[in-house]
């Protein structure tokens with residue numbers, strides 16, 4: 001049976017690691033994209049000690065409200081229409097405002113004084129050049145919103161937070177710090193700041209400001225290239241597993257699977273695993289990555305051979321002797337191999353593997 005097991009205790013542990021690193025800041029735990037594939041309903045109880053959650057689209061915010069999340073929700077791209085602005089007000093959702101149309105909607109219809117939508121995350125373009133106001137427009141937006149009774153959190157996002165030494169980081173920090181000081185001096189001393197995602201929480205400890213916005217580190221992925229998740233004391237929040245469904249020997253000179261990508265040089269015992277790209281395991285991986293098979297007496301790290309197919313893959317178990325039997329459990333990612341390792345074999349990042357899992361596996365919480 002294929003299973004995706006979510007570990008709430010690991011998420012809570014990782015949240016504590018965020019708080020340990022950013023003790024002065026509030027935490028907006030990012031649960032966009034169905035909590036990086038972990039399932040919003042599975043993770044919310046584990047995030048009870050977060051000050052708020054961040055989502056990308058309104059339907060994600062409404063789902064969290066319907067699950068009973070009654071603290072801050074930050075909608076990181078804001079609303080996409082005036083109707084959605086009214087929906088946000090109705091459900092007390094805090095919105096990013098990043099361009100003039102959103103500003104117009106907010107100025108045309110201010111929420112009641114006690115509404116959480118009165119707090120606006122004002123997005124400043126400091127160098128990512130995706131969303132956000134440039135200097136002059138930012139200052140006039142902040143002035144107008146403040147005059148209309150809004151509380152403001154100045155926010156921006158790093159383009160290269162995962163590479164600590166990247167020169168744009170210092171520039172973005174400088175622009176952000178200068179703008180926040182300007183707004184606090186000229187508009188209101190109460191204006192707050194939010195700058196850091198997971199990578200910056202780890203590598204920019206001097207610049208945490210009022211709200212940090214961790215995502216991947218809550219789920220146990222390393223946000224930086226220089227250190228592994230284990231080195232950062234982060235625990236994987238997901239185990240993706242399946243089982244051995246057949247065992248046989250491939251004769252020397254015979255090839256395995258689609259496109260006959262891998263040919264056995266000697267007689268080789270292989271195990272068929274019921275998992276493939278139809279479940280979200282990357283097809284691009286061939287004959288490099290390992291899975292861990294939990295055999296009769298111990299766990300074995302064994303390599304994939306040939307093409308990953310939609311429903312199955314072939315694993316070389318020659319080195320494991322007869323310790324591996326039909327039905328044995330196989331970890332595709334979890335404690336080992338770590339999802340960061342699998343992602344590197346697939347030339348991508350853990351984020352993508354986690355959110356691309358298909359619904360086919362049975363979901364459980366443990």
Ligand SMILES: *Cc1c(COP(=O)(O)O)cnc(C)c1O
Nearest residue numbers: 030076157197198213214215216
């Ligand atoms: C997704 C996101 C985050 C979290 O990023 P991680 O790298 O997963 O920590 C933080 N801020 C914004 C604006 C985001 O979109």
